Amino acid sequence: MPQLGLLPGRAWAALLGQLLRPPRVVCLGAAHSHSQVAEAVLASQLKPRQEKSNFILKTPKEMLAEKYGEDSGLIYDLKDQGGELLSLRYDLTVPFARYMAMNKLKKMKRYHVGKVWRRESPTIAQGRYREFCQCDFDIAGDFDPMIPDAECLKIICEILTGLQLGDFLIKVNDRRILDGMFAICGVPESKFRAICSSIDKLDKISWKDVRHEMVTEKGLAPEVADRIGDYVQCHGLPGGLSLVEQMFQDPRLSQSKQALEGLGDLKLLFEYLTLFGIAEKICFDLSLARGLDYYTGVIYEAVLLQTPAPAEEEPLNVGSVAAGGRYDGLVGMFNPKGHKVPCVGLSIGVERIFSIVEQRMKTFGEKIRTTETQVFVATPQKNFLQERLKLIAELWDAGIKAELLYKNNPKLLTQLHYCENMGIPLVVIIGEQELKEGVIKLRSVATREEVAIKRENIVAEIQKRLFES
Amino acid sequence: MPQLGLLPGRAWAALLGQLLRPPRVVCLGAAHSHSQVAEAVLASQLKPRQEKSNFILKTPKEMLAEKYGEDSGLIYDLKDQGGELLSLRYDLTVPFARYMAMNKLKKMKRYHVGKVWRRESPTIAQGRYREFCQCDFDIAGDFDPMIPDAECLKIICEILTGLQLGDFLIKVNDRRILDGMFAICGVPESKFRAICSSIDKLDKISWKDVRHEMVTEKGLAPEVADRIGDYVQCHGLPGGLSLVEQMFQDPRLSQSKQALEGLGDLKLLFEYLTLFGIAEKICFDLSLARGLDYYTGVIYEAVLLQTPAPAEEEPLNVGSVAAGGRYDGLVGMFNPKGHKVPCVGLSIGVERIFSIVEQRMKTFGEKIRTTETQVFVATPQKNFLQERLKLIAELWDAGIKAELLYKNNPKLLTQLHYCENMGIPLVVIIGEQELKEGVIKLRSVATREEVAIKRENIVAEIQKRLFES
Numbered sequence: 008m009p010q011l012g013l014l015p016g017r018a019w020a021a022l023l024g025q026l027l028r029p030p031r032v033v034c035l036g037a038a039h040s041h042s043q044v045a046e047a048v049l050a051s052q053l054k055p056r057q058e059k060s061n062f063i064l065k066t067p068k069e070m071l072a073e074k075y076g077e078d079s080g081l082i083y084d085l086k087d088q089g090g091e092l093l094s095l096r097y098d099l100t101v102p103f104a105r106y107m108a109m110n111k112l113k114k115m116k117r118y119h120v121g122k123v124w125r126r127e128s129p130t131i132a133q134g135r136y137r138e139f140c141q142c143d144f145d146i147a148g149d150f151d152p153m154i155p156d157a158e159c160l161k162i163i164c165e166i167l168t169g170l171q172l173g174d175f176l177i178k179v180n181d182r183r184i185l186d187g188m189f190a191i192c193g194v195p196e197s198k199f200r201a202i203c204s205s206i207d208k209l210d211k212i213s214w215k216d217v218r219h220e221m222v223t224e225k226g227l228a229p230e231v232a233d234r235i236g237d238y239v240q241c242h243g244l245p246g247g248l249s250l251v252e253q254m255f256q257d258p259r260l261s262q263s264k265q266a267l268e269g270l271g272d273l274k275l276l277f278e279y280l281t282l283f284g285i286a287e288k289i290c291f292d293l294s295l296a297r298g299l300d301y302y303t304g305v306i307y308e309a310v311l312l313q314t315p316a317p318a319e320e321e322p323l324n325v326g327s328v329a330a331g332g333r334y335d336g337l338v339g340m341f342n343p344k345g346h347k348v349p350c351v352g353l354s355i356g357v358e359r360i361f362s363i364v365e366q367r368m369k370t371f372g373e374k375i376r377t378t379e380t381q382v383f384v385a386t387p388q389k390n391f392l393q394e395r396l397k398l399i400a401e402l403w404d405a406g407i408k409a410e411l412l413y414k415n416n417p418k419l420l421t422q423l424h425y426c427e428n429m430g431i432p433l434v435v436i437i438g439e440q441e442l443k444e445g446v447i448k449l450r451s452v453a454t455r456e457e458v459a460i461k462r463e464n465i466v467a468e469i470q471k472r473l474f475e476s
Numbered sequence: 477m478p479q480l481g482l483l484p485g486r487a488w489a490a491l492l493g494q495l496l497r498p499p500r501v502v503c504l505g506a507a508h509s510h511s512q513v514a515e516a517v518l519a520s521q522l523k524p525r526q527e528k529s530n531f532i533l534k535t536p537k538e539m540l541a542e543k544y545g546e547d548s549g550l551i552y553d554l555k556d557q558g559g560e561l562l563s564l565r566y567d568l569t570v571p572f573a574r575y576m577a578m579n580k581l582k583k584m585k586r587y588h589v590g591k592v593w594r595r596e597s598p599t600i601a602q603g604r605y606r607e608f609c610q611c612d613f614d615i616a617g618d619f620d621p622m623i624p625d626a627e628c629l630k631i632i633c634e635i636l637t638g639l640q641l642g643d644f645l646i647k648v649n650d651r652r653i654l655d656g657m658f659a660i661c662g663v664p665e666s667k668f669r670a671i672c673s674s675i676d677k678l679d680k681i682s683w684k685d686v687r688h689e690m691v692t693e694k695g696l697a698p699e700v701a702d703r704i705g706d707y708v709q710c711h712g713l714p715g716g717l718s719l720v721e722q723m724f725q726d727p728r729l730s731q732s733k734q735a736l737e738g739l740g741d742l743k744l745l746f747e748y749l750t751l752f753g754i755a756e757k758i759c760f761d762l763s764l765a766r767g768l769d770y771y772t773g774v775i776y777e778a779v780l781l782q783t784p785a786p787a788e789e790e791p792l793n794v795g796s797v798a799a800g801g802r803y804d805g806l807v808g809m810f811n812p813k814g815h816k817v818p819c820v821g822l823s824i825g826v827e828r829i830f831s832i833v834e835q836r837m838k839t840f841g842e843k844i845r846t847t848e849t850q851v852f853v854a855t856p857q858k859n860f861l862q863e864r865l866k867l868i869a870e871l872w873d874a875g876i877k878a879e880l881l882y883k884n885n886p887k888l889l890t891q892l893h894y895c896e897n898m899g900i901p902l903v904v905i906i907g908e909q910e911l912k913e914g915v916i917k918l919r920s921v922a923t924r925e926e927v928a929i930k931r932e933n934i935v936a937e938i939q940k941r942l943f944e945s
Contacts, residue, residue: 148881154861165872282865284873392623396751403634404753413619 077204077298081125095124099143100301100352101337104198107147107348108341114148114348120357134397136358145352147338153272156281156305156333157353163309163329163353164285172328172363175310176245178292181273181305182332182376184254187266191259192234194227199223205294206239210310210326214240241289248277250291274306297332306332311363328363329355381430381473384411385422388438392416398437398447405466407473426452433472435465499862515861546673550594551941564593569770569821570610570806577810578618582815583617605827610944614821616807622741625774625802625820632778632798632822633754639682641797641832643781645714647761650742650774651801654765655725656735660728661703663696670694675765679779679795683709712760717746741774747934766801774820775801780832797832798824845899850942852900853880854891857907861885867906867916874935877944895921901945902938 081097096102099119108116120142127137144162146155160177167175185206189199193425205221214236221227221235238260243250251273260266273291280286289307297306308330331353339347344371384399392415402409410431412422426434436448436457446459449468460468565571568588571942576584589611596606613631615624629646636644654675658668674690683705690696690704707729712719720742729735742760749755758776766775775851777799800822808816836842853868861884871878879900881891895903905917905926915928918937929937 146882148882151861151884154865154882157865161872162871278862279865280861283869392620393747393751396623396626396748400752401632403630413615413617413623415620 045274061212077201081127096121097125098123098299098354099141100145100334100354102418103143103352104144104337104348104350105146105341106333107338107350108346112147112347112348114149114251118142118144122209142355142356142357143352144351147348147350149349149361153275153279155303156272157276157283159331159351159353160276160280160289160307161283161285161460163307163331163355164283164288167311167329170360170364171367172311172360175288175309175328176312177307177309177329178295179273179276179289179290179305180292180295182302183265183269183304184260184273184293187263187269188235188238188260188293191263191266192238193231194235198225198227200300202227202235202296203296206235206294209239209294209296239294241293245279245290246277247290250293251277254293256452269304276305297330301334301337302332303335304333306330308351324350326359327356328397329353329360374430376433378410378429379408380410380429380431381408382433382435382469383422383426384409385419385426385434385436386417386438387419388434389416390435394437394442398435401466402435402469405470407469423450423452432476433469435469442446494555546670550596553772565590565625566594567592567768567822567823568610569614569803572612572614572616572821573770573803573806573819576807576819577815580811581817582817585615585617587611587613609826611824611826612821614819616817616819618818622748622774623745625741626745626752628800628820628822629745629749629758629776630752630754632776632800632824633752633757635824636778636780636798638838639829639833641780641829644757644797645781646773646776646778646798647764648742648745648756648758648760648776649764650738651771652734652738652773653729653742653762656732657704657707657729657762660732660735661699661707662706667694667696669769671696671704672765673767675704676767677764678708678763678765702816708763710762713749714759715746715756716759717743719762720746721835723762738773745774767800770803770806771801772804773802775799776822795828796825797828798822843899847879847898847900848877849879849898849900850877850902851902851938852891852895853878854888854895854903854905855886855907856888856905858885860906863906863911867904870935871904871938874939876935876938892919892921902932902941904938 036095099121103119106112120140122138123141124138125136144159146158148155163177163182182203185203186199189202190196194202202221202225205217205225209217210219218232218236220231221232222229227235227470241250241253251270254260255267255270260270277289280289295308297305297308308327310327332349333349333351335347336351338350339345364375368375380401384395384402386395395411399409399411412425423434425431426440432452434450434452436450438448441448441459445462447462447465448457449460449465449472450457451472568590572588575581589609591607592610593607594605613628615627617624629648632646651672654672655668658671659665663671671690671694674686674694677689678686687698687701687705690701691698696704710719710722720739723729724736724739729739746755746758746760749758764775764777767778777796779796779919800820802818802820804816804818807819808814833844837844851871853864853871855864864880868880881894892903894900899921901921903919903921905919907917910917910928913928914931916931916934917926918929918934918941919926
């Protein structure tokens with residue numbers, strides 16, 4: 008049984024290797040999140056050490072408020088015994104920004120997996136949950152333009168490729184281009200974020216409906232909406248700079264200073280993406296807006312082009328599996344003096360990826376190992392528990408992942424079947440014969456070959472086999 | 477800079493390797509906890525899929541109630557918008573038991589790291605927090621006696637040894653022995669758990685004070701208290717069965733059927749601990765009681781015998797760093813039909829271990845690497861960002877952990893200092909000269925030796941060096 012085809016080496020690969028094991032498997036925990044990117048609000052209540060720097064956070068609602076735009080309604084509120092209002096964190100980004108500010112950190116590069124909560128009306132078909140798990144990666148700090156941004160996109164590509172989720176595309180846009188576009192189309196600045204949220208729906212509903220929302224609900228003049236329509240219906244080709252160039256030439260858009268800044272950065276970004284060998288996975292898309300308020304620059308969203316599905320089944324509609332962007336203002340909002348720390352990051356929807364991987368396993372009859380056990384300690388005889396325990400302790404002490412059945416007298420067949428079901432590659436067998444001869448039988452589960460190894464050499468032999476495999 | 481001296485191989489070793497990195501480091505998240513051992517209560521509110529099997533959990537308070545004895549006052553309560561009472565999980569054990577029951581699982585072996593909340597009045601000196609991180613390992617299922625229990629103790633020994641926390645001792649006792657002892661001393665059964673909580677304080681306050689509490693607060697007759705005193709002041713020697721044997725012979729205690737069961741299991745346990753080579757780390761201690769209500773059999777608690785402290789500083793008073801026991805009734809409490817799943821497990825206090833490791837680092841001037849970066853990509857020249865990006869992408873694509881400075885033109889000295897500070901072992905250097913000759917300079921940070929490697933061989937050479945180191 009193969010493990011998932013994850014690239015080795017990068018920390019997220021190991022991480023997602025963990026993520027992708029079925030729920031019964033051991034999981035690594037948010038070991039540091041309490042000190043690193045703790046619950047946005049609870050931490051401020053609970054951490055005595057931090058009270059000094061906490062005054063901003065004393066009214067937790069304010070902390071989550073005005074960060075999420077129209078999504079704010081989804082913030083999951085609670086009330087603690089003291090009657091102070093608390094909320095469960097809506098994402099990992101705002102708590103990360105708060106942590107940076109509270110600890111006066113100027114730069115950090117980290118990833119974090121944790122749960123977030125949203126008051127959705129959950130319909131699993133849409134892959135929406137009220138409690139779900141996000142995996143975030145962020146690079147905070149004042150660096151030269153687009154280098155960390157390009158790395159974020161490289162990481163998304165590595166993850167989606169490594170997880171074999173099928174073909175994907177990453178849409179890229181820039182908030183400054185959108186704002187410039189809104190300005191030259193005649194959107195009042197007060198409506199910029201609201202119109203962003205409308206445009207963000209273009210991947211779910213038609214332009215006609217979005218236009219209707221902008222005009223009727225958000226009070227945009229029809230001709231303004233139509234001007235926006237001309238732009239947001241422009242999609243660049245993957246890897247291509249042609250649309251960027253076209254927008255540079257656009258007589259109206261080129262009037263906007265901030266739009267030009269955004270376009271300039273996109274051009275630089277695509278240069279770096281080409282060096283990273285991923286440009287053909289990325290396309291400039293003026294209709295990408297992202298709902299959240301806190302983005303200030305480049306934004307991106309990865310969508311799967313098709314998900315494998317059994318002939319008889321509907322393909323999963325999972326929407327975007329990863330998204331993110333640059334948020335240069337968020338940390339400053341938590342800093343008493345307003346000191347800014349530019350940030351760029353990405354979020355991966357873990358459940359969505361699970362559902363795709365699970366469906367793929369169903370489709371292709373794949374099986375993923377649910378344990379890391381390397382060696383199983385077995386015996387053909389009764390009353391050999393003591394020898395099994397002595398042997399497994401030797402393996403454990405040598406750092407070998409080993410297990411046995413917690414039974415005094417298990418049947419050999421039961422033990423071997425267990426190894427086949429669990430995909431354990433090696434079995435060490437000790438019985439009267441082996442004990443007498445001072446050997447251990449080493450069995451390969453796949454080939455069923457057995458060889459007798461001197462007891463004193465068994466650890467070395469196992470390590471050799473594990474290294475070769 | 478050495479990584480911590482953790483044994484390789486076992487999953488918890490990797491886990492604790494993660495735990496022990498300073499907070500700025502990437503951390504692996506509770507990827508599966510939402511589906512595995514989610515917040516005791518919130519999950520029941522938030523998971524629509526599970527509502528069917530949720531009816532028991534519809535009154536969350538009841539779920540956490542009557543599990544923690546006198547500690548129940550520490551449960552951190554909240555109130556959600558709907559007005560339904562919620563609590564933050566007090567530990568990872570009750571949520572795990574609930575998960576087993578809700579999903580009708582008969583066995584599971586897993587570890588989990590996550591935050592728990594308690595309404596302590598926090599004083600960092602005591603190492604008590606209101607929000608802290610626990611690492612739990614549990615074996616659930618109906619197995620032959622004491623085999624999983626012995627593995628739990630083996631794991632505690634491996635962890636504490638691997639983390640080099642200094643000499644430690646694991647006290648072991650059994651709830652059935654305590655209850656038998658209470659019975660023959662004349663404690664009314666209704667007072668068993670309350671007296672347990674009093675005895676549990678013996679590691680913090682004197683027998684005199686505990687006796688006073690039992691008599692005045694818990695209404696125990698003085699002579700009953702004194703009889704208990706005779707027992708709880710008996711401590712066995714590490715590895716020794718003598719106290720167990722002595723209790724077998726005890727004219728009064730040997731009257732108690734359940735005490736004899738407990739003593740019999742302890743005898744078996746010590747046999748297995750000897751096979752695991754850890755018996756000398758374990759001692760039978762009749763004063764070990766554990767506060768929590770849910771334990772039904774063997775209980776244990778690991779204490780450090782001394783913590784390294786700088787001459788001028790107070791040694792940390794961290795109390796127990798790991799503890800646990802057998803809780804055979806808890807899962808049944810969440811099962812509509814009361815079906816039981818025997819469980820044994822352990823909890824490790826992550827912050828306490830951090831504070832010890834941090835103090836050790838201070839004491840011995842140790843430094844722990846805060847990143848896993850294997851190779852740094854540097855250049856001596858200006859305007860070499862493109863070549864650095866192309867090169868680092870090659871390394872990333874080969875699964876090598878690499879980083880560079882996010883600057884267009886960093887100074888070479890800055891780049892090399894960064895590697896020394898971060899403990900990055902290798903540097904690849906690309907400049908005009910190298911580009912012309914089609915080579916990459918490979919530098920060992922420790923020895924400062926540099927060799928020129930053909931560009932096409934650089935990945936292989938790095939992988940060779942990393943494997944050898």
